[in-house]
Amino acid sequence: xxxxxxxxxxxxxxxxxxxxxxxxxxxxxxxxxxxxxxxxxxxxxxxxxxxxxxxxxxxxxxxxxxxxxxxxxxxxxxxxxxxxxxxxxxxxxxxxxxxxxxxxxxxxxxxxxxxxxxxxxxxxxxxxxxxxxxxxxxxxxxxxxxxxxxxxxxxxxxxxxxxxxxxxxxxxxxxxxxxxxxxxxxxxxxxxxxxxxxxxxxxxxxxxxxxxxxxxxxxxxxxxxxxxxxxxxxxxxxxxxxxxxxxxxxxx
Numbered sequence: 001x002x003x004x005x006x007x008x009x010x011x012x013x014x015x016x017x018x019x020x021x022x023x024x025x026x027x028x029x030x031x032x033x034x035x036x037x038x039x040x041x042x043x044x045x046x047x048x049x050x051x052x053x054x055x056x057x058x059x060x061x062x063x064x065x066x067x068x069x070x071x072x073x074x075x076x077x078x079x080x081x082x083x084x085x086x087x088x089x090x091x092x093x094x095x096x097x098x099x100x101x102x103x104x105x106x107x108x109x110x111x112x113x114x115x116x117x118x119x120x121x122x123x124x125x126x127x128x129x130x131x132x133x134x135x136x137x138x139x140x141x142x143x144x145x146x147x148x149x150x151x152x153x154x155x156x157x158x159x160x161x162x163x164x165x166x167x168x169x170x171x172x173x174x175x176x177x178x179x180x181x182x183x184x185x186x187x188x189x190x191x192x193x194x195x196x197x198x199x200x201x202x203x204x205x206x207x208x209x210x211x212x213x214x215x216x217x218x219x220x221x222x223x224x225x226x227x228x229x230x231x232x233x234x235x236x237x238x239x240x241x242x243x244x245x246x247x248x249x250x251x252x
Contacts, residue, residue, distance in 0.1 A: 061131070061160050061175050062225055065107050068127035068180055071100035071189075075211050078192070082205045091196045094208065098189040105182040110230040115179055118216040124179035131163055132219075134172030143169050167222055176219040185211045 074097035081090035104125055112123035139147055146169035153162035163173045188210045195204035220226070 061163065061222075062113075062126050062129050062177055063111050063228055063230060064126045064129050064177070065104045065111055066127075067100045067107075068104035068125045068182060071097045071104060071185070072127060072180060072212070072215070074100060075189070075208050079205055079208050079212075082201050082208075087196070087199075087201060090201070090204070091193075094189065094193050094196055094204070097211075098186065098193055101182055101185050101189055105186055108182055111228050112182075113179070113226040113228060115216050116218050116220075118179070118181065118214075118218075122181050122184065124216065125182045126177040126179045129175060129177040131159065132174050132176055133166070134174075137171060143171055146171065163222055173222045174219055175222065175225050176217065178215055178217055180211075180215050184214060188214070 074093045078090045078093035078097060081087070081093055104127075108123050108125060112125055114120075115122070115124045118124055146165055150162040150165045153159075153165060163175075166173050188207050192204045192207035192211075195201070195207055
């Protein structure tokens with residue numbers, strides 16, 4: 001599945017101000033704007049499309065780090081405060097962003113992944129993600145049952161199960177994520193904090209901008225989502241059930 005990376009990046013950048021739901025808007029729009037469901041398609045099937053393209057805690061696929069998300073929101077708030085001349089607020093928001101990013105940095109070993117579009121050898125933390133359907137997707141009598149099943153799985157919070165159900169019916173599914181290099185961002189935020197304390201707000205804004213410029217948008221096919229160490233640990237520590245094939249439980 002192809003997507004206009006520049007358009008997605010712009011939408012993701014604007015979402016730092018608009019709020020959490022805006023992060024999911026770009027993948028959802030990209031997935032559904034070029035597909036036209038049949039006029040007679042049931043509303044339940046359309047609901048499934050909407051739910052599947054939302055970023056409803058896709059932790060079975062790719063775990064996102066809340067502290068990194070909050071830090072990025074604070075970075076944008078700090079920059080806006082500088083533009084508005086509210087230097088006290090800019091200083092407070094920068095301190096908050098630094099504290100949250102330092103907290104997120106502690107999760108790098110567990111939830112960090114390499115980036116396809118970012119710097120090689122650098123670890124990135126996903127801070128928002130979404131599932132997207134193929135550009136050619138349309139609800140048909142043939143896939144309606146699968147879409148309905150995926151709808152039920154999403155309602156129960158089984159995001160990965162819903163994605164697998166759709167894929168089994170040859171409905172293309174991909175995962176997109178916004179990611180930030182936490183360690184690099186911590187250094188940049190420390191620099192911004194020093195610049196603000198010294199009254200050099202122009203340079204502070206540039207340091208904050210570097211944090212935002214470090215954000216990358218990656219997209220993977222369902223089978224190509226990078227493995228996070230935290231998930232691998234959960235899988236290896238789970239006790240396998242050997243009673244019978246029917247009793248085996250997947251750790252997905």
